[in-house]
Amino acid sequence: MKTLNYQVLKESGYTGYVLEEGPEKVLQFGEGNFLRAFADCWFDLANERVGWNGKCVLVQPIPQGLAKEINAQQGLYTLCLRGREDGQSVDRRRVISAVSRCLNPYEGEDYQAMLEVAVSPELEYIVSNTTEAGIVYDPACKLEDQPPASFPAKLTQVLYRRWQAGQPGLVILSCELIDNNGAILRDCVERHAAQWGLEAAFLGWLEGCTFCSTLVDRIVPGRIRDRAEQAELEAELGYADPLLDVGEVFGVWVIQGPEWLADKLPFRAAGLNCPVVPDVTPYKHRKVRILNGGHTGFVPGAYLAGFDIVRDCMAHPVVRGFLEQMLYREIIPTLELDRAELEQFARAVEDRFDNPFVNHALLSICLNTVSKWRARNLPSLLAYQGQTGQLPPCLTMSLAAAIQFYCGHMEELTDQGLVCRRSDGTAYTVSDDRWVLEFCWAHRGDSAGELVRAILSHEQMWGMDLTAVDGLTAAVTADLEKIRADGVLAAYAACLEARP
Incomplete structure (x- = not known):
């Protein structure tokens, strides 16, 4: 059985929504099951429901990850949302097409490719879920590291390169499961900027970036563990999908941010459960x-x-x-x-x-x-x-x-x-x-x-x-x-x- 990509999807007879090409508006640190079943799903729904017309570039935050597998499938994967909704059993399937590619900055030219995305005028958001241990200040990280070990240090490099290119600030949505995740991430970036002796003008530019603390809630088992069930589902879909992801139907993304962000984000217009509030x-x-x-x-x-x-x-x-x-x-x-x-x-x-x-x-x-x-x-x-x-x-x-x-x-x-x-x-x-x-x-x-x-x-x-x-x-x-x-x-x- 052929593995999922755009051509195989067409051959399978899939009739759902697909966006094959679009501007890369999101740089996402984290390519694991949770973000693919949650954030990338929501951007995909926004593409379909309100014509947001955006793609997500994923960044593998550690040397081991899914970059090769994601790129082999041209960013496509099947998402199964299962559970109960209003007392009724629900089992939804959807091919997510909001991902354009996945970069592994630890190999080849992908580190430079990450910085090229950073300076793109089409980029609007940075999303992250690098685990609870991901948002930590590591003084061993240096400006010249390619890449530095920690996520906050990588983010500091990305934002610094964007400032050097004269591009406007970004909205940063932290999904790590710690209190005040956005505020802690901002503090780490500012500490790296001070440690590395970056210009005062860059620190001023950072004020134009919106670091949002967020609360995410969706249970994501991540995979079908029964091989017979996986094989039966793939036979029904008409393709093999090693990246198939499974999450519950319920989902809420509470974002602490300014009022204007509720209109800028495409989620409310798409009917998704995403309150933008002054305090989470x-x-x-x-x-x-x-x-x-x-x-x-x-x-x-x-x-x-x-x-x-x-x-x-x-x-x-x-x-x-x-x-x-x-x-x-x-x-x-x-x-x-x-x-x-x-x-x-x-x-x-x-x-x-x-x-x-x-x-x-x-x-x-x-x-x-x-x-x-x-x-x-x-x-x-x-x-x-x-x-x-x-x-x-x-x-x-x-x-x-x-x-x-x-x-x-x-x-x-x-x-x-x-x-x-x-x-x-x-x-x-x-x-x-x-x-x-x-x-x-x-x-x-x-x-x-x-x-x-x-x-x-x-x-x-x-x-x-x-x-x-x-x-x-x-x-x-x-x-x-x-x-x-x-x-x-x-x-x-x-x-x-x-x-x-």
Whole structure:
């Protein structure tokens, strides 16, 4: 079977949108699965829906990558978006044609080609996703390196060359999963400029570049791991595609930037979920507390109740009811954004948890539950109590379930973690920081009340002494005793019976 390129695509009988030629408007650092399933997909949709007429030049940020494979397919690849949308199963396929080529600046003439793109009058945007470790200032990088090792140093070279050519500033969209990614990237560039002794006029020109902190949200498994399924799909498509990418249907790109950027970017006009806002913080809280907090809030208990994957939990009325009460009655009221917008996001989260194409293992979500619960759920619990003077039943129960997950039936502490056993006899290993596991193991003989007090008073775990929260110790102790006596499902159901 022939591998995908423009000629093979024509021969396959594909009838979808394709843009074979167009100006290169985006220089993108990162050619991996996420950006190809997210940013490049959005630029491709903008080409189709609003005639944006732009191509993306990808840059391989490290010596090993996909440049050869992408160029062999002339930038084309198939994207499968799978999941649930408005409660309905969705499996969409699309050939992405927004990529023109991929450069590997570590080989041949591609470093110079990258700088040639930098000075192009057609260039408007720089997009990056170089992993959380990608935005770091590395003083070992030099102006004369071809290329320098770090992404910020490469970007500084690109922007400096553009300034030397007399071209205007660019919009830089950082997608790395760190807080204030755009601001940190700007700081790295300015530090390199100072280290390299670049002209003051260049620093002034940088003020005309818009460094945007962004929040991205789309789960991208990246590939079909079942070879038989991949072969069946390629037979249906009529071509082989080693670059085939898979992502969930849901996607949102929140961009912190000036008002004019909302009109300049082609995404809003294309009907894509891309708010341009003065501050991404409320949207980060929305994601962390609803999506991530939803997972951490119900999953440890659901695992103890005998469930193994997220989708199966969504089919059980008690577990789903527990999640929904936690989201809509306890978490959403504590957040800053419009209630209707938050509820719409929560409904999308439920669809994402119910994705029929993803077997999301509960045990993988339970990794490092202590730090996750502190970051994702504790702020909601404290905010709810601050607003109402009461403890949120489901969030309080979720803390008790997390304690039971760690300390319920401990058998041994090994180099791999704390070996426990759930009520159906299944052994599992709790993975967390060593000091957390050793603390739990040391308290294996405690009563429920003693254990709860020891854990809640551990300031290193929570950043505060939670026994100081009015009524929390007694409530978590009662919940833990309920779990141990009647099981998690009965305990979750009791929260629903107690709802106001």
